[in-house]
Amino acid sequence: MTAGQGTSLIHRALVYSGEREFLAAAVPFLRAGLTADDVVLVAASPPRLDRVRRALGAAAEPVLFLDVAEWYRHPVRTIAAYDQFLRAQAPRRVRALAELDWADRRRREAREWARYEAVVNEVFGTSGARALCAYDRHATAPGMLAEVRRTHRELVEDGRPRSSADYTDPGRLFAEFDREPLPLPPPPVFDSLPIESDDLHEVRAFVAARAARHGLPGRALSALLVAVTELAANAVKHGTPPMAVRLWADGPDLVCEVADCGLWRPDALLGFVPPAAATSGGFGLWGVRMLADAVQVRAGWDGTVVRLRMRLTG
């Protein structure tokens, strides 16, 4: 058995029914990693972690057990964290079993995690990592399972491994997702300021005042200001006037979008890929995705909109 980074990623989805089927796939996967001296980690809910630990018995000792609620909060940050983790472990290979807890994740978030699964293929393609992503057939919406089959090259369903016929190139998948209309248009009443020059001081003053009125905490506000400035600067550079920044509250979120009438379509995939340095291409849009709680980009014949969401409670 060979250990080491630099070989192809194996990114496999496990679609299971019941605990026995889960453990029958998960335990041999983890044991194989321990035999090969891989860095082995499991990210799941605490009860699930306990069951895996018990099933591994004494062999569980070198395994890293991570609470999925901590490790999988934000897709772009999770990718950046894995990227850093893999670099830190090099040249050892990393083997990860992950199961997200879908109980309290909303549909919009599910879509972001589908993008995450797709980007893993791109970012870690030559990391040699072995990833097994577990999905409970009965707790996962059918639409999501269809996406799982499109974001994983390999599937284990009904206990049998096979390659996925539905696997889709991440770039194509992103383009498809980006064609869907934004879930909600701005409400009838929202705050708006035209962007009329490259001096974005006024844009920040406007956003800061409105965000404070909605109760956005200070740390989140400074992240939002950096993100909005980046988007507005991009719109000024690539977009077509008239351009505007708009804000409104949507339930627990503050929504802030930058819109123009051009079609400049920022590379969505690029925004998920951790750049090597601040001087690398794509650092700006990736930084926006790191700083905002969620980012949605839509570009069409009638203009480009980049929508940021920030949670109003810390």
Next chain:
Amino acid sequence: MQTWFARRPVRDLRPGDHAWLAFRSREEQEHVIGAFVHEGLAGTDRVVYITGACPRELPGLLTRYRTDPDPFAATGQLKIISPREACDADGRFDPDRLLDAVAAEIGESFAAGYRGVRITGDMTWAVRQPGGHQRVLGCERRMDATIAASTLAMAICQFGPHCCSPRQLDALEDTHAVIVEANPEFEDSVLRITRTFTPPGLRLEGELDAARHAAFAEALASVADVDRDVHLDLTGLRFLDLGALHLLTAFASRRRGGGRLLLDNLAPDLAAVIDTVGWHRMPGLAQGMAAHGQGAPS
């Protein structure tokens, strides 16, 4: 003991200001004093310089500000007072002689119709004499009274590196109400960039975004040759965009001098933004002195 100083760029000095400059390098002296003399001569002020140098040797005037002082010396708008004139027969610094000479020059300038008179001199030589510190201290107290009362005169007292002990230097500094510093490299309603010399670097105040990247890059270029750590004092910086992080990283990687680029006094919110995108994506950059005077991890 005086505990409050006004800190002012040289271009904002006004009559009555008795200002302090403890320069650590010739470059700093050229920036500040060069501007002080140049702005006086280019305007309608008389300049009185206490020095053993000849006009063309005045710090920064010819090299930095491309001002030929000889015509001004010929008309008397630039007046050089040799230290010898401020010394007694034994070569000892004599405050009375200097103060008399300065008072005479102020009177003469007024009579000649000048709108202002700028007085400066590097007093390092006088402090270094045996017993010099006491004599200069007494002189400075009286000078402060003279200048502060004047509607015409402003002065910069210069002290070079290692001219006396830090405590003695503090005592001298306390006799001045104004600390003078270099003119900003760039200033508009949103951002001000000022060259700093101890430690070497730049001070940024306000907000830095794409509209001012070009000015910032130009200011950075002025510290590219520093051969040790370059410090950016960000005490007054309220906003920094992602493009500026790109600029800083690019600058750190192609600097000719050695050493790191340190971000001093970074506001916690801005530090949190950089933590999010990762310091390791900015090789050559490090957090320097922490805000609120805490020690630096670096």
